[in-house]
Amino acid sequence: MGNIRAHQSQGNTEGSKSQNVTRRRFLDYLLGTSAFATLAAILYPIVRFMAPPHVVEAMQSSVIAAKLSELPPNSGKIFKFGSKPGLIIRTASGELKAFSAVCTHLDCIVQYRSDTKQIWCACHNGQYNLNGENIGGPPPRPLESYPVNKRGDDVVVNRS
Amino acid sequence: MKIESIGRWLDERLSISTIARTAQKKEVPLHRQSLWYYFGGMTLFLFVVQVVTGILLLLYYRPSAENAFESVQFIMTEVKFGWLIRSIHSWSANLMILTLFIHMFSVYFMRAYNRPRELTWVTGVVLLFLSVGFGFSGYLLPWNEVSFFATKVGTDIAGDIPVVGKTMLRFLRGGDEVTGATLTRFFGFHVAVLPALATVFIGAHVLLVQLHGMHVPARYEKNYRRMKFFPNFIMRDLIGWILAIGVLAALAAIFPWELGVKADAFAPAPAGIKPEWYFLFMFQTLKYIPAKILFFDGEVIGILFFTLAGAALFVIPFINRLPEQFPRRRKIFNLIGVIAILYIAIMTVVGYLA
Numbered sequence: 001m002g003n004i005r006a007h008q009s010q011g012n013t014e015g016s017k018s019q020n021v022t023r024r025r026f027l028d029y030l031l032g033t034s035a036f037a038t039l040a041a042i043l044y045p046i047v048r049f050m051a052p053p054h055v056v057e058a059m060q061s062s063v064i065a066a067k068l069s070e071l072p073p074n075s076g077k078i079f080k081f082g083s084k085p086g087l088i089i090r091t092a093s094g095e096l097k098a099f100s101a102v103c104t105h106l107d108c109i110v111q112y113r114s115d116t117k118q119i120w121c122a123c124h125n126g127q128y129n130l131n132g133e134n135i136g137g138p139p140p141r142p143l144e145s146y147p148v149n150k151r152g153d154d155v156v157v158n159r160s
Numbered sequence: 161m162k163i164e165s166i167g168r169w170l171d172e173r174l175s176i177s178t179i180a181r182t183a184q185k186k187e188v189p190l191h192r193q194s195l196w197y198y199f200g201g202m203t204l205f206l207f208v209v210q211v212v213t214g215i216l217l218l219l220y221y222r223p224s225a226e227n228a229f230e231s232v233q234f235i236m237t238e239v240k241f242g243w244l245i246r247s248i249h250s251w252s253a254n255l256m257i258l259t260l261f262i263h264m265f266s267v268y269f270m271r272a273y274n275r276p277r278e279l280t281w282v283t284g285v286v287l288l289f290l291s292v293g294f295g296f297s298g299y300l301l302p303w304n305e306v307s308f309f310a311t312k313v314g315t316d317i318a319g320d321i322p323v324v325g326k327t328m329l330r331f332l333r334g335g336d337e338v339t340g341a342t343l344t345r346f347f348g349f350h351v352a353v354l355p356a357l358a359t360v361f362i363g364a365h366v367l368l369v370q371l372h373g374m375h376v377p378a379r380y381e382k383n384y385r386r387m388k389f390f391p392n393f394i395m396r397d398l399i400g401w402i403l404a405i406g407v408l409a410a411l412a413a414i415f416p417w418e419l420g421v422k423a424d425a426f427a428p429a430p431a432g433i434k435p436e437w438y439f440l441f442m443f444q445t446l447k448y449i450p451a452k453i454l455f456f457d458g459e460v461i462g463i464l465f466f467t468l469a470g471a472a473l474f475v476i477p478f479i480n481r482l483p484e485q486f487p488r489r490r491k492i493f494n495l496i497g498v499i500a501i502l503y504i505a506i507m508t509v510v511g512y513l514a
Binding site: 050051052055078079080083084085101103105106107108109110111121122123124125137138140 | 309312313315316317327330331333334335337341425426427428429430431432433443446447449450452457458459
């Protein structure tokens with residue numbers, strides 16, 4: 001490049017030489033910018049395409065989690081709460097409790113263990129008590145808890 | 161006469177004789193550690209097995225949450241030799257990771273990554289991560305309970321990486337949750353993106369090995385014999401590959417790969433859930449880290465540590481330079497290597513037994 005430039009400018013006056021260089025620079029700049037812009041115009045849609053769109057879900061505010069008759073004391077059941085799993089528990093004393101079933105550690109689904117009377121995550125041996133508080137293993141936070149109401153035989157869970 | 165003239169015709173156009181002459185000159189150093197030279201080629205061979213069996217599985221596999229499990233079931237029960245092809249694909253994947261690890265650690269301890277082979281090491285580390293990516297994405301494809309939760313945990317871990325985590329989690333899952341969208345994505349990674357990348361990096365890796373020749377450890381540098389690559393070394397390679405086929409067939413027949421139970425996004429994680437064995441040491445570590453370390457979630461610390469360790473692999477050749485002049489540094493690196501192997505081995509066994 002430099003050689004060609006020097007060769008072209010041979011015999012020219014000093015003034016036109018520097019003019020030549022700036023014209024060349026200007027063209028280089030133009031070429032570089034358009035190459036960059038083209039590349040960006042190709043890459044941007046690709047990057048945006050790869051990021052999944054946010055699907056807006058209607059927030060379900062309450063759900064019939066279970067029938068009272070299918071929940072004997074000292075048992076638990078996973079129910080669908082919108083797109084997420086929830087856990088409804090009937091304690092040995094007959095009390096109803098509902099939590100998010102998503103373990104706060106690494107997103108596994110927890111379960112009620114009737115032998116230990118605790119909520120347990122099988123993935124990494126996380127333990128929560130019947131108030132959803134993390135009491136053992138790696139979970140860093142308690143489970144989100146939901147208010148529960150009885151409506152006849154239906155057990156209704158609300159989002160607080 | 162006819163064949164000769166065809167040969168001449170081809171040679172004129174493809175310069176086969178020139179390539180053959182170069183191949184004739186290629187030699188492999190012979191010394192007490194020459195055994196380790198076979199593991200790179202073995203890894204490549206198992207990769208080829210993966211490509212062949214993978215293409216076969218593609219003929220029947222259907223990548224959707226509704227069909228994936230059933231299609232693998234169909235392969236295992238209805239398709240002739242389907243059980244064999246799928247089991248070989250799974251077993252070969254695992255053996256490939258194993259030979260890759262052996263290859264990597266042998267290179268590490270012999271310091272074969274020193275000048276001028278730094279980039280060979282770097283391409284090798286890229287191939288390690290690609291292989292792990294193959295393993296992680298392929299694991300989900302049968303869409304069974306175990307793989308579903310392994311993917312939930314694995315992608316959630318990626319989500320814990322500071323700053324980029326959340327974007328990465330959504331990119332990997334194709335949304336906020338592990339769903340059919342995740343499966344479609346992983347399928348795309350597994351059969352298109354990763355193979356394309358792997359082909360490029362295997363090409364570069366092998367080319368660099370050809371360019372620099374086999375590394376000879378300093379101890380044997382002054383005094384070693386040589387073996388012709390063609391046919392002596394390649395014949396020995398071939399014996400290894402035939403043995404590998406035998407081992408694969410035996411493993412696939414005696415221990416066919418299980419399919420398990422179909423994934424259910426609204427079922428609790430089953431007891432005894434485990435990832436593939438080469439993730440087990442990290443999985444087990446996450447079990448032992450307490451919930452909180454100072455102000456940070458324990459898992460974040462653990463994940464950060466493994467991320468940094470992975471990144472550190474890339475820079476090893478640039479830190480442990482001139483090992484002959486810095487014997488202390490050399491010793492430290494050997495120690496780190498031994499500790500890493502012991503840690504991986506012990507945690508894997510503990511994770512397996514737990």
